[in-house]
Amino acid sequence: MRTVLVGYGHAARNLHRAAIEESAVGRLVKDMVAVDPGCAVEDADLKVYPALGELPGVSRSDVFHVTAPPADHAPVVEEIVALGGRRIIVEKPLTTDAAAARRMAKVCADAGAELYPIGVWNFSSGVERVKRELDAGRRTLHYEFEQSKNRIGRTLSNPSHSSSFEVELPHQVLAAIWLFGDIVDVLHAESRPLRHVGREVPHAGGAYVVVRHRSGLIGTLVGHLDKERRTRRLRVVCADGDLEVALPRSRDETSSFFKDSAGRVVDIPDRPLTECLVSAYTAGPAESQARFNVDTHVHCIDVLEAARRKAGVP
Structure with a gap:
């Protein structure tokens, strides 16, 4: 299983990555990479790609974390689905407008992709x-x-x-x-x-x-x-x-x-x-x-x- 952090800012680096590495899920993840065209710092132990299209070997077992700015969530999720990604975690808010959120949900449903919107207080x-x-x-x-x-x-x-x-x-x-x-x-x-x-x-x-x-x-x-x-x-x-x-x-x-x-x-x-x-x-x-x-x-x-x-x- 590979984890892909899309948008390697505060939420990805200090929250999502840390939570995964400190939990039992960390043992399931064989590789972790990030995608961020504007990332100024690349961690020594994590590869950062400038674009989703440059990510090699996308498979159904990859787990994508969309932690980009909210306005970018919908196009990012659609690109992930088009590349073959089928397991997608999206930070709150799901999108910045309801029409885009409904389109995102339909794109994922039509492709058989699993969409996991973050709502931490539910847990x-x-x-x-x-x-x-x-x-x-x-x-x-x-x-x-x-x-x-x-x-x-x-x-x-x-x-x-x-x-x-x-x-x-x-x-x-x-x-x-x-x-x-x-x-x-x-x-x-x-x-x-x-x-x-x-x-x-x-x-x-x-x-x-x-x-x-x-x-x-x-x-x-x-x-x-x-x-x-x-x-x-x-x-x-x-x-x-x-x-x-x-x-x-x-x-x-x-x-x-x-x-x-x-x-x-x-x-x-x-x-x-x-x-x-x-x-x-x-x-x-x-x-x-x-x-x-x-x-x-x-x-x-x-x-x-x-x-x-x-x-x-x-």
């Missing part, structure tokens, strides 16, 4: 603990989900994400759909610019979105990209008390902290990205359908498009 032990509580019949009144961090340097130096709606919010929307069901309306959305030492990037400082689910439940999603401290926290307000989970904030953190309605805190081992990638390499069809549901990711993009329109983001 989080902390989120799963919340889901078990909700599935047991807890009456939910509202929820608040914040994912914030200091992304100032990367935003100013790398234009790969055009707004704050492409960074943390895709994770949050996917988790909200996984926990609370389909989102039927975006009630409010706003963004703000990133301002730093005389420079300004429109819509890149953060976003605030209020959604309504098919059940009538209303939730708030917040993602700041210029905060001094990283936060990943979900609070669910229930009729009989709140549930709260503080999720891992980086690859170095391997636990979630779940607080139940009585205030008891439980430390839960949690490595969501690693579990997500291991599942993509090893899962059977039933788990793949549930955890990597392409329709859910297309629905997520529909929600993000509606939020961008409401916030006036191009």
